[in-house]
Amino acid sequence: MSKKFYVTTPIYYPSASPHLGHAYCTTLADVLARGKRMRGFDTYFLTGLDEHGEKIQDNAKAKGVTPKEFVDEVAVKFTDLWKIMGISYDHFIRTTDDYHVETVKKIFSRFLKQDDVYLSSYTGWYCVHEESYWTETQVGPEHLCPECGRPVEKKEEPAYFFRCGKFVDRLLKFYDEHPDFVIPEGRKTEMINNFIKPGLTDLCVTRTTFDWGIPVEEAPGHVIYVWLDALTNYISALGYLQQNDALFKNFWEDPDTEIVHVIGADINRFHTIYWPMFLMALSLREPSHVFVHGLMMMKDGKMSKSKGNVIPVPPLVDHFGVDAIRYYLTREIIFGQDGEFTPEQFVERLNVDLANNLGNLLNRTVSMIEKYFGGEIPAYEGDLNDLDKNLYEAARETVKNYETLSDSLKVTEAYAAVMDLVSKANKYIEESAPWALAKDPDKKPLLASCMAHLASVLFLAGELLSPILITKSKELFDQLGLDEDERTYEKAVSLCSLGGHHVVKGSPLFPRLDAAKEIEFIKALMAAPKEKAAA
Numbered sequence: 001m002s003k004k005f006y007v008t009t010p011i012y013y014p015s016a017s018p019h020l021g022h023a024y025c026t027t028l029a030d031v032l033a034r035g036k037r038m039r040g041f042d043t044y045f046l047t048g049l050d051e052h053g054e055k056i057q058d059n060a061k062a063k064g065v066t067p068k069e070f071v072d073e074v075a076v077k078f079t080d081l082w083k084i085m086g087i088s089y090d091h092f093i094r095t096t097d098d099y100h101v102e103t104v105k106k107i108f109s110r111f112l113k114q115d116d117v118y119l120s121s122y123t124g125w126y127c128v129h130e131e132s133y134w135t136e137t138q139v140g141p142e143h144l145c146p147e148c149g150r151p152v153e154k155k156e157e158p159a160y161f162f163r164c165g166k167f168v169d170r171l172l173k174f175y176d177e178h179p180d181f182v183i184p185e186g187r188k189t190e191m192i193n194n195f196i197k198p199g200l201t202d203l204c205v206t207r208t209t210f211d212w213g214i215p216v217e218e219a220p221g222h223v224i225y226v227w228l229d230a231l232t233n234y235i236s237a238l239g240y241l242q243q244n245d246a247l248f249k250n251f252w253e254d255p256d257t258e259i260v261h262v263i264g265a266d267i268n269r270f271h272t273i274y275w276p277m278f279l280m281a282l283s284l285r286e287p288s289h290v291f292v293h294g295l296m297m298m299k300d301g302k303m304s305k306s307k308g309n310v311i312p313v314p315p316l317v318d319h320f321g322v323d324a325i326r327y328y329l330t331r332e333i334i335f336g337q338d339g340e341f342t343p344e345q346f347v348e349r350l351n352v353d354l355a356n357n358l359g360n361l362l363n364r365t366v367s368m369i370e371k372y373f374g375g376e377i378p379a380y381e382g383d384l385n386d387l388d389k390n391l392y393e394a395a396r397e398t399v400k401n402y403e404t405l406s407d408s409l410k411v412t413e414a415y416a417a418v419m420d421l422v423s424k425a426n427k428y429i430e431e432s433a434p435w436a437l438a439k440d441p442d443k444k445p446l447l448a449s450c451m452a453h454l455a456s457v458l459f460l461a462g463e464l465l466s467p468i469l470i471t472k473s474k475e476l477f478d479q480l481g482l483d484e485d486e487r488t489y490e491k492a493v494s495l496c497s498l499g500g501h502h503v504v505k506g507s508p509l510f511p512r513l514d515a516a517k518e519i520e521f522i523k524a525l526m527a528a529p530k531e532k533a534a535a
């Protein structure tokens with residue numbers, strides 16, 4: 001198993017402020033990155049912005065600023081959001097960054113030299129909103145964009161094209177040899193049936209009708225068209241074709257690095273068809289996985305800035321705390337499926353899982369250790385009965401499942417497994433009935449064993465959940481009286497004895513929410529007027 005991990009999010013369009021949909025994808029990638037770092041993997045986590053293109057140019061014009069001024073302003077909103085969401089990226093790329101521009105130009109020159117791109121003229125149905133050309137069949141008799149449903153326009157212009165036909169057989173062979181390249185696999189079948197089988201048309205990679213893009217040195221008037229520019233970010237950020245390419249060597253060139261692109265289903269085609277082809281043309285290795293997550297939906301369809309039905313994240317974080325939002329995003333939408341955001345489910349999820357399950361387990365355990373043992377965690381002296389033994393077995397099993405599930409990118413399931421252990425620990429309290437054991441002095445060893453087991457399992461749960469609960473896991477460790485240097489993955493998974501540690505009761509980790517009040521609060525946020533991206 002490789003000990004190097006490179007994870008990326010899409011680079012978002014800074015056409016309007018980020019919303020919960022962007023936070024969803026970025027949080028998933030962050031949870032993956034933190035989970036791997038926690039387990040000692042050499043990890044690199046990239047996110048950023050896709051700043052070129054006609055839409056940005058139009059938005060800037062409408063605002064009376066230059067495109068660069070426009071993107072500079074929105075970029076701060078993204079970096080500010082990632083700060084409050086605790087996103088632990090190693091690098092934030094902007095496609096207007098000089099090093100990226102340099103790499104893209106070099107790649108285009110190489111494609112030109114290799115005859116992978118050629119000059120032609122393009123006539124097609126173009127959707128300004130999706131920045132995509134579509135075929136006659138795709139737009140249908142009504143000439144509507146198959147992605148967003150808006151009217152498309154017929155366009156003709158000189159353009160360079162990437163020869164997809166040259167790579168299609170290699171791509172299919174690659175799919176065959178790497179059945180887990182696209183996760184979930186159904187997303188690959190979609191690509192084969194909808195795009196490859198009907199006959200893949202060559203991809204337009206330059207444009208001449210706007211100039212907000214990377215200029216093509218060899219063909220004045222052409223700018224690199226959005227997807228070649230955007231997809232290259234995954235390697236330009238590491239220094240590909242630049243003087244300092246140490247990161248590229250370490251993370252991309254090493255065939256053992258696990259490379260994961262986390263994306264939404266809307267951009268699947270670009271990541272699973274064209275990106276591998278570009279890499280083949282460059283004789284570079286392919287990513288290990290493209291992880292296609294579902295979309296966050298609202299009652300009226302996909303949450304999106306052009307619809308204006310977005311939920312702003314800062315007031316949510318401010319009100320519920322960063323950990324609660326991170327937990328909701330990771331846990332609620334099952335990976336690979338779309339999920340609808342409703343205030344009712346949001347509050348319910350936080351109350352059931354965080355307040356009633358995890359918060360309650362910590363609260364009860366710390367209170368009992370105070371009450372029965374003066375606050376000192378008793379030493380573990382073996383599993384004294386079947387209940388103890390079963391709990392530790394479940395804990396060991398959880399670690400195994402957690403690792404396997406997170407390594408196969410089943411993020412929701414990995415954390416659900418940990419929460420399941422927390423439920424088992426609560427049940428263990430009911431079954432062990434420590435309050436009854438406490439009444440009989442002969443049962444003191446059993447009582448001690450129960451507390452020792454609970455403390456170790458809480459330490460384990462806190463550690464496994466720490467990639468999500470980035471602040472509350474620390475509070476949990478504080479309440480268990482753990483020193484900073486003891487809070488390691490190895491120690492937590494060893495289920496070692498915490499005997500002798502002094503618990504420190506704190507405020508509840510996740511106080512129970514007043515559902516009616518909180519639902520009203522979220523509904524008011526949803527109803528507040530929002531900025532709408534020009535479409």
Ligand code: ME8
Pocket residue numbers: 009010011012013014020021022024025050230231233262263264265266267294295296297302303304
């Ligand atoms: O497509 N639910 O940028 P973009 C979940 N620049 N995820 C959502 C979402 C929602 N409602 N809305 C957006 C682009 N996303 C290109 C990408 S990559 C080389 C270039 C997330 O700003 C989701 O991950 O439109 C989706 O794929 C991405 O934002 C699209 O972001």
